[in-house]
Amino acid sequence: MEKEELMEKAIGARRLSYTPYSHFPVGAALLCKDGSLFLGANVENSSYPCGMCAERNAIYNAMMHGKTRDDFEALAIVADCEGVCTPCGMCRQVISELFPSEAPIYLGNLNGLIEEESVESLLPKAFSGDDL
Numbered sequence: 001m002e003k004e005e006l007m008e009k010a011i012g013a014r015r016l017s018y019t020p021y022s023h024f025p026v027g028a029a030l031l032c033k034d035g036s037l038f039l040g041a042n043v044e045n046s047s048y049p050c051g052m053c054a055e056r057n058a059i060y061n062a063m064m065h066g067k068t069r070d071d072f073e074a075l076a077i078v079a080d081c082e083g084v085c086t087p088c089g090m091c092r093q094v095i096s097e098l099f100p101s102e103a104p105i106y107l108g109n110l111n112g113l114i115e116e117e118s119v120e121s122l123l124p125k126a127f128s129g130d131d132l
């Protein structure tokens with residue numbers, strides 16, 4: 001699947017978001033090597049810290065369907081930003097542990113802008129289980 005098509009899937013997922021507080025819908029689409037696709041959108045809560053970001057929902061969605069890091073091929077994240085939508089710090093930490101280092105992470109916006117990042121570029125010198 002081309003990155004543009006994966007980004008379109010993320011834009012579709014964005015419509016599933018629940019964002020009555022931030023009014024900032026985010027969508028994510030996680031492509032697996034077998035062609036399966038797992039979507040995520042941000043889901044907020046009146047108790048703000050209970051909310052969950054789109055990209056973490058996509059990764060957890062895939063894992064709840066039996067997929068693991070070795071199955072993941074690419075991840076797309078999108079929101080209505082002037083530049084591209086970049087993941088928050090917590091998502092970077094989760095991505096660094098659960099997403100393969102060699103797989104592309106596409107950040108986008110609704111105007112067709114797409115930038116490619118990686119686990120390392122998003123979170124250099126990440127804390128990991130090896131540090132414990």
Ligand code: THU
Pocket residue numbers: 019022024025026041042043044051052053054055077085086087088091
């Ligand atoms: N958010 C995401 O879902 N992913 C990102 O990459 C950036 C931020 C969400 C969290 C919250 O629901 C809203 O966007 C505003 O921060």
